[in-house]
Amino acid sequence: MRYGILGTTTARTDDGQAVALGGPRLRALLAALALYPGRARTAEALIDAVWDGEPPADAVGALQALVARLRRVLGPDAVVSTAGGYRLCAGHDDVDLHRFQRLADEGTAALAAGDPERAEALLGEALALWRGPVLADLPGRSALVGRYEARHLDARRTRLAAAVALGRADRALPELTELCDGHPLDEPLHALLLRALRAAGRPAEALAAYETVRAGIAERLGADPGPELRALHAELL
Template identity: 45%
Template sequence: MQVGLLGPTTVAMPGTTSAVLVRGPKVRALFVLLALDAGRAVSISRLIDRIWDECPPRAADNALHTLVRRLRAIVPGDLVEYTPGGYRLAIDPDAVDLHRFGRLLDDGRRHLGAGRTRAAAAHADEALRLWRGPALCDVNDTAHLRVISDAAADQRLDAIELRAQAYLALGRGAEVLRELTVEASAHPFREILHAHLITALAVAGRKPEALQAYRRAEAMLHDELGIAPSPVLRNAAERLSTPEHESNIVELYDDWRIGRVG
């Protein structure tokens, strides 16, 4: 069974070629909570708190058991296991796209840190292909699931930044230029995105636009937050005049992360 959380909640059964939506908001919330802890038991009290946002109905245990019966009509019953005090979705975590995405992102970071740039790019590409829309978009009406959704959105930006680093190091910056333009506009306070956009524009031979992108980011940070650009963003602009700008953004980013650039 394959579970989709990066977009509308879906499930694909073994032997089928297409995924189906999980219907019913509370059944869907139960399914998502079990999938987030795939392979591990989730206590009844935790499920009740997180499905009903700590405002459970009367006879909450019975209400939960009703949801479980409805879920078992969608998912094979032997995969929704009862354990002492809770329930478990008996699947491998890698069968859940959100978990698979996190593993690919971590592996991509390790590859980039070890200088395996092509492998890092391939892992970032594979991770980002899993996204069909905002994570948990049809179940984020409780506090716990909103936190998970927001964290996944941040990880998606991490993956976009990882891909940009790898592509720039491979001399393929033009291939991520449109993506960086869109994401830097949508997330104006992510300075790494702006730094990568500036560098991608420069290596595409569009240095005037790169300088304009820096000035826009600088003005936005000053006007909205009252702060100056971070070292990584300043250095991306300063290195526009150097012939090595197409590769040094990777080293610059790593230096900034560990505090060597100030």
């Protein structure tokens, strides 16, 4: 069985058939279990995740009923009882979030090792797993989302860096520009934009982009850009 939590919660059989999961509580329970595949989660942690701090009167009984429904949907061996809780019988690569993280790590390592072609392929495969907001069906997801969204942005940035290294700066520029507009204080991202503009033979636009980020940092933080951006600016001049 394969599980998806990079968007709405999904379950698919090994041959790709979608499994109908039912209502929001059942999807929330599966998301809470899939977040830690192969690891036991206490009943208290699952109750808190599924009901977001507002459990029903008989929370333990309600959780047991949900687990029974989930077993009927996924199969009796998909969720096993542990001391004081439950465990989803799945490996990390069976859950899209964890598969994304493995592929992103491998892609980042490939770029650092001087293999941008492999990096671009791995990171493209990783990013294709995202279907929407991470943990979309999990109430109270906000405490977890920031870390995974930051990892998503980092993977996009690294894939674009690989594209620039492969001489595909022109193709990378539209997405890079959009990302920079949405993250005005992300200096590594803006540094990549300057490099891409320079590689595409557009140094005047690179200088204008530097002035835009410099002014934004000064306005929001009352500071100058960091050494990487300043060094790039000096090279462009």
